Amino acid sequence: MADRQRADARRNYERILAVAEQEVAAHGGGASLEQIARVAGVGSATVRRHFPNRHALLEAVSAQRIEALCDRARELDGAGDSRDSLLAWLDELVAYCVTARGLATALAYEGDPVDGNSCASVVAQAAEPLLRRAVRDGTVAGNVTAVELVTLIVGIVMVTEHHQDPAASAGRLFALAVAGISPAR
Known part of the structure; x- marks a missing residue:
């Protein structure tokens, strides 16, 4: 029975x-x-x-997508310029979140950003080697964390999801975040 x-x-x-x-x-x-x-x-x-809860359901639905993102981070780790590798992966995270409806919601942190979301924790862990290498090479500020990067991407995607062209809007905001709002002097 x-x-x-x-x-x-x-x-x-x-x-x-x-x-x-x-x-x-x-x-x-x-x-x-x-x-x-x-x-x-x-x-x-x-x-x-x-x-x-809804979050547990979204995590289960997003599991394969997240594993593909983690695989891609491993492919990029150690390949080429460290900044370019990190930015390429983050750009792919933006694109993936825009096309995989619900993924940004699954990655949104609730409560403690380290323990509060297993999907986001897995993605942040995947970003960590890329980020560490870029920090070590001096191409990314040393006080940036992988959790902050994932949170930034989630915010961008969630804010643009109802725009006429979410992918273009999210890509533009991500590029703006990378470049900053002030031109280099």
Whole structure:
């Protein structure tokens, strides 16, 4: 009996996650948990048993995307100019967050930025070697943290998500953040 219950729970989890991926792709981070439950053919309590809150659901939906970002950071680590590698990865994070609806919401910190969000922590950890190398080479200020960089990207993406061209707006704001608001003297 317990094996059957576990198998049913696994099937429910997989069905909920598949529906959630579709709903998040269509409606972003604000996808309705009740709608997900309806389409998955389960009750709201079942969704909440597997995903106690919206953030947990978004983390699960975003897991593959985040792993791809981490893989890309590892590819860029040690390759070419350290500043260019870091900025290329951050630019890809911006682009990825713009196209992967719900990812910026999954990366948004709530509470303690170190322990409060496993998705964001994983992304920040992936950025850390790129950032350390750029700091060591003197191409990025030594007081910048990976958490701050991820927070900056999340803010940019969330602020621009309803613009007419979110990708262009987010790219422009990221370029502005990198360049600063004052030209070099």
